[in-house]
Amino acid sequence: MPEATAATLGDHETVTAWNFFHELIDVLPARSPCDLVLVAHLLPDRPPLLDAYAATGSLKAVIPIEYSTDHVVYEQARAAGIPVTDWQATPTTTGRILQTVREVLRTSDRSLLLMDIGGWCSAAAVTARSEFGDRLLGVVEDTEAGHRVYEKLNLDFPVVSVARSPLKDAEDNLAGHSVIFSVERLTRRLGRPLSGCRVLVLGFGKVGQGVARAALGRGASVDVFDVRSDRRALALTLGYRIPDRAIALREADIIVGCTGNGSLHASDLANLRDGAIVASGSSKRLEFTFPVPIERNSGLPDRIATLTTPSGGRALLVADGEPVNFLDDAVIGPALRLVQGGLLAAAVSVISQRAPKGISDLAPEFLETVSDTWIKHYVRPDGLLK
Incomplete structure (x- = not known):
């Protein structure tokens, strides 16, 4: 060689x-x-x-x-x-x-x-x-x-x-940290560091666990939802809240989809609080099961767009809904x-x-x-x- x-x-x-x-x-x-x-x-x-x-x-x-x-x-x-x-x-x-x-x-x-x-x-x-x-x-x-x-x-x-594969375990955990790094880098431009925010992690597989751990380490309060009850139970034993999904959506300042299989649906938009920040730890075509209408706003930093909710409020979509960590090369x-x-x-x-x-x-x-x-x-x- x-x-x-x-x-x-x-x-x-x-x-x-x-x-x-x-x-x-x-x-x-x-x-x-x-x-x-x-x-x-x-x-x-x-x-x-x-x-x-x-x-x-x-x-x-x-x-x-x-x-x-x-x-x-x-x-x-x-x-x-x-x-x-x-x-x-x-x-x-x-x-x-x-x-x-x-x-x-x-x-x-x-x-x-x-x-x-x-x-x-x-x-x-x-x-x-x-x-x-x-x-x-x-x-x-x-x-x-x-x-x-x-x-x-x-x-x-x-x-x-x-x-x-066991080879993936370290990568998935570190991928969660890279997701939160990129989320906070953008939210700080809105004057909103993670410390003191309520972060909702949708999906508690290996990447979701890394995201939750990283968000907690940055001073956020972390809620978790997963369709699997065993993963919700695991999240609870690790110190995270596991509220009802609709309640968690209404209370979240930042929502990170990590299911790889559809975490946020059209019916969920009505539950989002005004100004909630939405990011994907996976892929737009996987995490969001509805067309993502992106509205540019000159008052927002680059790579943050507006997502209008049914009530006329707005959520803020990070990285156009694509995997946020790729903004920083993951x-x-x-x-x-x-x-x-x-x-x-x-x-x-x-x-x-x-x-x-x-x-x-x-x-x-x-x-x-x-x-x-x-x-x-x-x-x-x-x-x-x-």
Whole structure:
């Protein structure tokens, strides 16, 4: 494996990530040549991962998600010859993804692996399997929302999900902290720090728990609602209030949706107090089950819009309803590289035909390989992060 240097790659973290990914690729099982199509967050930390994917297979298309695309990274990737689709000319849709997948399979004689985020590729994968058979090797899925999408399908190809992997635990907790960081950065521009506010967290999975913990740490009073009674019970034992949902909505100063499955509905708007701040820790298309009418107001800071309630009041919508932490590049540190290593291992497990048909978690032997390699590159001899 060639060793990366600061002179060739830039900052220390980028060098560390490059070396981690490439050693991991070296120690993972051998694999046959194949093509890759990626749905991707194009953020400043992504270039080493894109390079690692290119070493795993032949990158045929990188399809960026609009709300998580850094324009500088996008232009640099295109200038470097990475086949990034022009999301401004052709917005990312399930139909556009299917068109891309068909083009790749028709113009190449190799098999194809799809790297997915949030189930964007699910329809394309099912269609491609029916049209091209075993040449569609399978899918790797990153998120809980996407995991749920694939769970509902009758799959005759492998889908390896890292969403419920132990590798994700640290990332999900830190993602909650990054959500609250971005929420407070914007609310402070309204003169409203979190301290003393009542924050309602809708959804108490791993990300929701991280959001609640971070909000409490910033001096907020935190209410929790989850459709699962066991999660509400857990929230209560951890010191959070679990009021009736309608009451919680009426009392909340700030509402953060973290279900990944629809947390705020049209019927809820009547319950929002005037001036309530609404943010998504997941995705607009998942957290809000109604069209989001965005009204710009010159008196509000950028990225905060008005959402009119049925009573004529207004709520304030952060980041146009998109995942708020992507405003600050969703930075969570080395834990992200651990998950990205899991994605690489999942890709190899599908390419090397070690993954079963249907949806499955990353196999234990791959988990161990990823974790051992990550510790080697990111942990100092004294046991602390480098």
